[in-house]
Amino acid sequence: MPDNRHAPTRNLACVTVQAQGGGPSAAEAARTIAAAANAATLATLTADGDPWASLVAYGLVGGTPVLCVSNLAEHGRNLAGDPRASMSIVAASDDTDPLAGSRVTLAGTVTRPAVAESDAARQAYLDAVPGAHSYLDFSDFTLWLLQVQRVRWVGGYGRMESVTGKDYHAAAPDPVALGSARALAHLNADHADALVAMARAFGGYPDTDSAECASIDRYGLHLRVRTARGEARARVDFPSALDSPDQLRSATADLARAALRRR
Numbered sequence: 001m002p003d004n005r006h007a008p009t010r011n012l013a014c015v016t017v018q019a020q021g022g023g024p025s026a027a028e029a030a031r032t033i034a035a036a037a038n039a040a041t042l043a044t045l046t047a048d049g050d051p052w053a054s055l056v057a058y059g060l061v062g063g064t065p066v067l068c069v070s071n072l073a074e075h076g077r078n079l080a081g082d083p084r085a086s087m088s089i090v091a092a093s094d095d096t097d098p099l100a101g102s103r104v105t106l107a108g109t110v111t112r113p114a115v116a117e118s119d120a121a122r123q124a125y126l127d128a129v130p131g132a133h134s135y136l137d138f139s140d141f142t143l144w145l146l147q148v149q150r151v152r153w154v155g156g157y158g159r160m161e162s163v164t165g166k167d168y169h170a171a172a173p174d175p176v177a178l179g180s181a182r183a184l185a186h187l188n189a190d191h192a193d194a195l196v197a198m199a200r201a202f203g204g205y206p207d208t209d210s211a212e213c214a215s216i217d218r219y220g221l222h223l224r225v226r227t228a229r230g231e232a233r234a235r236v237d238f239p240s241a242l243d244s245p246d247q248l249r250s251a252t253a254d255l256a257r258a259a260l261r262r263r
Contacts, residue, residue, distance in 0.1 A: 026161035027171035035173035044078035059128035083109040108149035176218035179245030194256035201259040203234030
């Protein structure tokens with residue numbers, strides 16, 4: 001397990017320091033954020049070329065967002081006139097600083113589903129937005145597919161990357177991240193001492209006073225750590241990538257035992 005070291009000489013209350021380590025690729029992280037949500041901010045262009053932002057719901061066919069938009073809505077008219085669009089999706093977070101969380105922007109052009117795609121698109125939207133059955137088949141609503149050409153992933157301060165639509169579609173959502181909510185809550189509620197030990201032994205913060213788990217993915221844990229100098233972020237990797245949330249209990253227990261042995 002790597003013992004990554006930070007080198008801050010500044011007050012950590014003024015700056016977030018990200019310990020180096022592994023983790024999902026930007027494409028994987030983007031796919032995971034998109035798969036975990038069903039609402040986004042859609043940016044379209046008006047007839048005058050002005051940007052217009054709207055809240056929309058969406059489903060996914062693979063990684064392709066499916067929108068169901070009223071033709072009477074401003075963004076519906078915009079899409080019909082100019083297919084260029086982007087979606088901003090924000091990952092759920094309990095962080096009090098919204099800019100410290102993860103988000104992704106998917107940009108490209110919209111198309112109507114082909115006949116062969118229409119059933120899958122319709123079902124994907126209904127799976128993500130069950131209440132849509134009350135309006136999905138109205139004549140004044142249109143299904144659109146956002147053909148993703150460019151992706152910008154941001155994982156918080158100092159963590160960002162652009163990827164192509166091809167790389168985005170070649171990646172897959174992280175099954176561990178998508179199924180980690182119970183494990184994350186359990187770690188924070190019942191294993192605070194173990195998280196401190198992990199941050200000290202493997203996260204690069206030997207002076208950690210307290211720690212909590214901010215997120216989990218198939219490659220490891222992101223921790224929020226507190227020292228006498230302030231708050232920081234740390235990464236603790238699993239020895240090898242996990243394939244299922246069912247492996248989280250044993251993987252985190254192994255990390256905790258290894259960290260406690262190093263005290």
